[in-house]
Amino acid sequence: MKTRILGLLAGLCLLACGPRKTAAPAEVAFPSRLDIPSVYSDPAERAAFVASHYWDAFLALDGACDTARLHGVRREDVQQAYGTWVAILEQACLLDDASAAVAKLFDKARADTAVLSALDGWADKYLYDPNSPVRNEDLYLPWVRARAASPLRQAADDYTIKMCSLNRIGTPAADFPFTDLKGRIRTLYGIKADFTVLFFSNPGCPACHDIVERIRALPNVEKAIEEGRLAVVNVYIDQEVAKWLELSGEYPRSWICGYDHNYLIRSDVLYNVRAIPSLYLLDADKKVLLKDTPQENVLGFIRGL
Numbered sequence: 001m002k003t004r005i006l007g008l009l010a011g012l013c014l015l016a017c018g019p020r021k022t023a024a025p026a027e028v029a030f031p032s033r034l035d036i037p038s039v040y041s042d043p044a045e046r047a048a049f050v051a052s053h054y055w056d057a058f059l060a061l062d063g064a065c066d067t068a069r070l071h072g073v074r075r076e077d078v079q080q081a082y083g084t085w086v087a088i089l090e091q092a093c094l095l096d097d098a099s100a101a102v103a104k105l106f107d108k109a110r111a112d113t114a115v116l117s118a119l120d121g122w123a124d125k126y127l128y129d130p131n132s133p134v135r136n137e138d139l140y141l142p143w144v145r146a147r148a149a150s151p152l153r154q155a156a157d158d159y160t161i162k163m164c165s166l167n168r169i170g171t172p173a174a175d176f177p178f179t180d181l182k183g184r185i186r187t188l189y190g191i192k193a194d195f196t197v198l199f200f201s202n203p204g205c206p207a208c209h210d211i212v213e214r215i216r217a218l219p220n221v222e223k224a225i226e227e228g229r230l231a232v233v234n235v236y237i238d239q240e241v242a243k244w245l246e247l248s249g250e251y252p253r254s255w256i257c258g259y260d261h262n263y264l265i266r267s268d269v270l271y272n273v274r275a276i277p278s279l280y281l282l283d284a285d286k287k288v289l290l291k292d293t294p295q296e297n298v299l300g301f302i303r304g305l
Contacts, residue, residue: 130275
């Protein structure tokens with residue numbers, strides 16, 4: 001993780017010092033130049049500064065807003081800049097700093113209807129779409145909270161806030177009972193390991209099968225499980241239990257596999273499982289380290305054990 005942060009910050013230095021793009025007629029380039037004061041020497045502080053001030057110059061432009069441009073900048077260029085900003089938030093910033101930057105952007109953009117509308121659509125697409133490779137409910141939460149208190153408020157915002165508030169990074173994961181393949185009642189908190197991968201999956205799901213095979217292929221995973229450094233808890237949360245049992249042989253025997261016999265996760269909404277598969281990473285105390293995260297994040301973590 002430290003290497004990724006340093007690499008990203010090196011890129012931020014290029015962002016700060018690099019030349020502007022050549023503007024096309026009647027268009028301007030997204031203002032990528034950002035001078036980071038020398039007082040910010042710590043990588044996390046520099047990242048927090050960039051995240052907080054990334055949009056300042058763009059929002060100060062007075063170019064036209066229409067179907068093709070925002071403040072004179074092509075919409076696709078602004079969207080690309082948004083994707084870069086999200087990468088900075090996720091990879092280089094502490095969560096509190098990233099959340100503050102998200103809330104600040106909403107507050108500063110709310111006076112500009114066209115820009116705020118575009119940003120709102122990208123927040124949904126990048127941070128909350130279950131198929132987004134950079135989805136992040138903890139970063140979406142400050143945005144939807146701000147939206148709920150604005151004229152952009154949507155009918156489902158209160159529910160979305162409730163769902164995004166479940167199992168936040170740094171908080172204890174919700175415990176639940178499940179029945180394992182031997183018919184025993186287990187609990188999430190009853191599983192002892194330095195780290196736990198919590199994997200919600202369905203039988204016959206191609207994406208689930210891909211994750212199973214990719215974890216299985218990691219050279220160090222079985223040793224980590226054997227030594228108690230890792231547990232993989234694979235839980236089925238729907239109702240076709242007979243089908244799940246029939247196909248359960250596709251899971252490695254070193255994993256702890258079971259089904260939610262009381263349907264607590266669905267009915268009590270203990271987890272915001274909006275799509276299958278869904279992956280969480282927990283520490284020894286079952287605090288959330290990664291929440292509904294793309295598989296590459298979990299695979300990378302396991303490789304580093």
